[in-house]
Amino acid sequence: MKLITRKIQQNLIMNSRRVREIKLKKFSLSGQITSQKNNSIIQFESSLERDYSILLEFQPNIKCYLEQPMIINYKEGKRGRKYIPDFFVQELDSEINGRVVEVKYQKELFEKRDILKCKFEAARKFCFENNLKFEVVTENEIRTEYLKNCKFLWKYRFNNSVINWTDIDLILYLFEEKEKVTPNQIMELTKDDFKKAELLYLTWFLLSSGYVSCNMNKLINMNTILWID
Numbered sequence: 001m002k003l004i005t006r007k008i009q010q011n012l013i014m015n016s017r018r019v020r021e022i023k024l025k026k027f028s029l030s031g032q033i034t035s036q037k038n039n040s041i042i043q044f045e046s047s048l049e050r051d052y053s054i055l056l057e058f059q060p061n062i063k064c065y066l067e068q069p070m071i072i073n074y075k076e077g078k079r080g081r082k083y084i085p086d087f088f089v090q091e092l093d094s095e096i097n098g099r100v101v102e103v104k105y106q107k108e109l110f111e112k113r114d115i116l117k118c119k120f121e122a123a124r125k126f127c128f129e130n131n132l133k134f135e136v137v138t139e140n141e142i143r144t145e146y147l148k149n150c151k152f153l154w155k156y157r158f159n160n161s162v163i164n165w166t167d168i169d170l171i172l173y174l175f176e177e178k179e180k181v182t183p184n185q186i187m188e189l190t191k192d193d194f195k196k197a198e199l200l201y202l203t204w205f206l207l208s209s210g211y212v213s214c215n216m217n218k219l220i221n222m223n224t225i226l227w228i229d
Helices: 002-015 047-058 106-111 113-129 145-154 165-178 183-187 193-208
Strands: 031-035 040-044 062-067 072-076 079-083 087-091 098-103 132-137
Touching (some): 040 047, 047 098, 047 145, 072 113, 079 113
Antiparallel strands (some): 087 098
């Protein structure tokens, strides 16, 4: 068993290939997002899984992640079963090899607790044997102020082709002078309303791309303090 699970783990880390494809469904929110962190397409089959993926995209301590990452074989009585967790997550500078994550609504955890019990026990055993950590995350951990900021910034991440890099330099010079600034202070760089709109767009681009930082646990507004790490 240990040899098999270690081979699965090694293949997961080396190849980063999902073991199950998520198909579009009529009666549930399934789809895909483009991941900058993984340079790949991430599939999801619920809005909660989508939100968790977006959250991972913005967390600086996350190295990479994969959906539908592995098959964990286990027995329920005498019957052989298979369990595919929702995500595998690797962190930077971590003492463990990664985290195996199940994403579930609190209501579903309660309603399906008897079915999920054996799956989760098998996952914990698998993780123990492979220096991994198993965890279940719900809407309580995912749908936070941090996520609201991530979803706001998400639409600004993929528009490099329309970026005015001269104006980017103008904003970065302001950071050199003051170290910490707010979006309102960036708007004060010009009196032209059209230019203000451009500078605000670029401010969100810099923040969404990680060039500029802020406290993501508080909702972003025009007085949010920004800095460069």
